Amino acid sequence: MTDITQISGTTRVYAIIADPIHHVQTPQAMNKLFSTLGQDRVLVPFHVSPADLAVVVTGLRGIQSLDGFIVTVPHKTAILELCDTVSDAARLVGAANVVTRSSDGKLHGEILDGDGFVTGLRQAGIELEGRAVYLAGAGGAANAIAFALAASGIGWLTIANRSQDKAQALVDRLSRAFPDLEVSVGTSDPSGYDLVVNGTSLGLKEGDALPCDVTRLSAEQVVAEIIMQPVITPLLAAAQKVGCRTHEGLPMLLCQIELMAAAMASKKNESRHECV
Structure with missing residues (x-):
């Protein structure tokens, strides 16, 4: 972990913005990476409500020791309008989760969620080529994951969301970008799919509804x-009780850590690094 006794006026600062913030594990992982690399950088968590996001981001522009910040639930979509520029991928997905700050206070948004999620699956030996996938959610993270899954070579993708209009809008955008992919709006029923993915925040808070009908899960599925x-x-x-293979959320973060660190370190977008 970063030694806070060594933080000084020359330390480069990064933030992670979320609401709520208690569940985030990025600061621990990112600061451990900074320490391992011997870099004078630190990442700190900021608890910011949607109502305060715009004013907070305006303030961050003026912090000259800040090189960037990570954006997570529920701000990934709203942050796009607060950036000066965004990557093609972020524009396509409609969300960003990493924002770099240049020396003149300009902000550039990028999206890394989807690639991190797909790479985590592959590192766990979960096959994607030709598979049928059920994705719960049509928000920022779900959008990124949907486009990354589509690019990974899956054969069929169903989007299920409480707002069917949002699900349909995502399906329409996916269809335009990947015309050969079978993509449709689904219901709460996840049966018949090889991979079932929760791309929502349901499950984060005690008492949350389940993202799909777990009574329809079967042992041959990956959840x-x-x-x-x-x-x-x-x-x-619930999936474990049925006998499904399960894949936790942490690998998605672990895969993104080095890429996030590299993106924010390159605050002037002078170079780009690939996740390893």
Whole structure:
């Protein structure tokens, strides 16, 4: 971990913005990476409500020791309008989760969620080529995951969301970007899919509804989460009872850590690094 006794006026500062903030594990992982690399950088958590996001971001522009920040639930979509520029991927997805700050206070948004999620699955030996995937959610993280899954070579993708209009809008955008992919709006029924993914924040808070009808799960399915705390969400617990293979949310973060660090370190976008 970063030694806070060594933080000084020359330390480069980064933030992670969320609401709530208690569940995030990025600061621990990122600061451990900074320490391992011997870099004078530190990442700190900021608890920011949606109502305060715009004024906070305006303030961050003026902090000259700040090189960037990570954005998570529920701000990934709203942050786009607060950036000066965004990557093609972020524009396509409609969300950003990493914002770099240049020396003149300009902000550039990027999206890394989807690639992190897909890489985490592959590192766990979960096959994607030609598979049928059920994705619960149509928000910022779900959008990123949907586009990354589509690019990974899956054969069929169903989007299920409480707001069917949002699900349909995501399906329409996916269809335009990936015309050969079978993509449709689904219901709460996840049966018949090889991979079931929770791309929502449901399960983060005690008492949350389940993201799909878990009574329709079967043992041959893989059930994956994006939520990291609790480690075993109600969805994963229900899937384990059925005999499903489960995939926790942490690998998605671990894969993104080096890429996030590299993106924020390159505050002037002078170079780009790939996740290893």
